[in-house]
Amino acid sequence: MQVEFQIFRQLPPGPPRLQSFWLETSPSATILDCLNQIKWEQDGSLAFRKNCRNTICGSCAMRINGRAALACQQHVEEELQPNRPHPTRITIGPMGNLPVLRDLVVDMQPFWNDLSRVDPFVSTAGRRIPEREFLQSPAERDHLNAASGCILCGACYSDCNAKEVNPEFVGPHALAKANRLVQDSRDSRREERLQAQDNLSGVWGCTRCWNCNTVCPMGVAPLDQITELKQGILARYPNEKPVSEVSRPIRHRKTLVQLVRSGGWVDERRFGLQVVANQGRDPKGLLSLAPLGLRMLGKGKFPFRFKASSGTATVRRLIDVVRQEGLE
Numbered sequence: 503m504q505v506e507f508q509i510f511r512q513l514p515p516g517p518p519r520l521q522s523f524w525l526e527t528s529p530s531a532t533i534l535d536c537l538n539q540i541k542w543e544q545d546g547s548l549a550f551r552k553n554c555r556n557t558i559c560g561s562c563a564m565r566i567n568g569r570a571a572l573a574c575q576q577h578v579e580e581e582l583q584p585n586r587p588h589p590t591r592i593t594i595g596p597m598g599n600l601p602v603l604r605d606l607v608v609d610m611q612p613f614w615n616d617l618s619r620v621d622p623f624v625s626t627a628g629r630r631i632p633e634r635e636f637l638q639s640p641a642e643r644d645h646l647n648a649a650s651g652c653i654l655c656g657a658c659y660s661d662c663n664a665k666e667v668n669p670e671f672v673g674p675h676a677l678a679k680a681n682r683l684v685q686d687s688r689d690s691r692r693e694e695r696l697q698a699q700d701n702l703s704g705v706w707g708c709t710r711c712w713n714c715n716t717v718c719p720m721g722v723a724p725l726d727q728i729t730e731l732k733q734g735i736l737a738r739y740p741n742e743k744p745v746s747e748v749s750r751p752i753r754h755r756k757t758l759v760q761l762v763r764s765g766g767w768v769d770e771r772r773f774g775l776q777v778v779a780n781q782g783r784d785p786k787g788l789l790s791l792a793p794l795g796l797r798m799l800g801k802g803k804f805p806f807r808f809k810a811s812s813g814t815a816t817v818r819r820l821i822d823v824v825r826q827e828g829l830e
């Protein structure tokens with residue numbers, strides 16, 4: 503069958519351009535097979551990474567038809583788009599959130615730098631080194647299976663919305679690794695690791711867009727790992743602890759629940775004051791609210807009064823049930 507491969511070509515600082523290659527191939531060929539064929543038979547200057555050809559090394563991650571995937575894992579038949587204007591066209595580009603070096607090759611250094619921020623090694627500091635080895639039960643080891651499957655391909659990082667808007671965000675791959683270590687019974691830095699991710703560069707920077715779970719070729723499910731990390735962080739702050747003494751993202755979460763529980767929906771005046779200004783304890787936060795408050799006043803959108811919802815009692819009961827079930 504004839505398939506058109508529309509490939510982003512770029513040699514920075516020049517701009518990217520699209521180049522089409524027509525190829526006689528079979529539906530069962532992988533995208534990597536096709537790229538090899540193009541390189542060997544049509545244009546030897548086409549640059550892309552590859553190594554194992556078997557979904558092991560993570561080298562061949564790129565954007566195929568708009569989302570990150572491994573070129574050696576995707577087959578031509580899965581990528582044809584019968585309902586699109588060009589049913590036999592497959593578009594290929596470099597991964598996102600990383601600088602392009604040439605064509606489909608990106609500079610992975612930011613990805614490795616972010617990984618190193620979570621200290622991605624099991625720490626045995628402070629422990630007595632056993633004479634032979636550290637032992638884990640099968641159940642303890644099984645719990646690490648998903649996160650341990652990461653091949654560091656970068657697909658999740660490429661398609662992470664949080665990384666795109668917040669360069670400080672450490673990335674789904676790093677948070678998955680952080681959780682793998684938090685859950686590892688041999689690691690002695692659990693508390694430090696949880697504390698290190700309790701901010702907007704860590705777990706609270708994630709927008710829960712689900713892209714990382716969708717594109718990860720190894721079933722790591724980074725968002726699930728992030729959720730488990732969040733649960734570990736929240737467990738360090740029991741409900742009795744005053745919201746003024748917790749981090750701002752946790753204050754945000756807890757204040758939201760408190761306000762909805764008391765009035766059925768959010769009293770936005772108190773929400774801003776409690777979360778951003780920390781009840782006046784954070785003068786900078788208080789000042790930062792002023793421009794928004796003034797704009798709202800100007801547009802007649804500032805709520806001077808708060809009217810509790812008529813369904814408050816029901817909402818309260820629901821929240822209490824969730825709490826009793828330990829699901830909050």
Ligand code: SF4
Binds near residue numbers: 664665673707708709
């Ligand atoms: S769910 Fe979070 S970490 Fe995953 S891609 Fe979206 S923003 Fe990034």
Ligand code: SF4
Binds near residue numbers: 652657658659675
């Ligand atoms: S979590 Fe998945 S997508 Fe992200 S780097 Fe690891 S294997 Fe690749």
Ligand code: FES
Binds near residue numbers: 554561563573574575
């Ligand atoms: S070439 Fe190794 S994962 Fe694709």
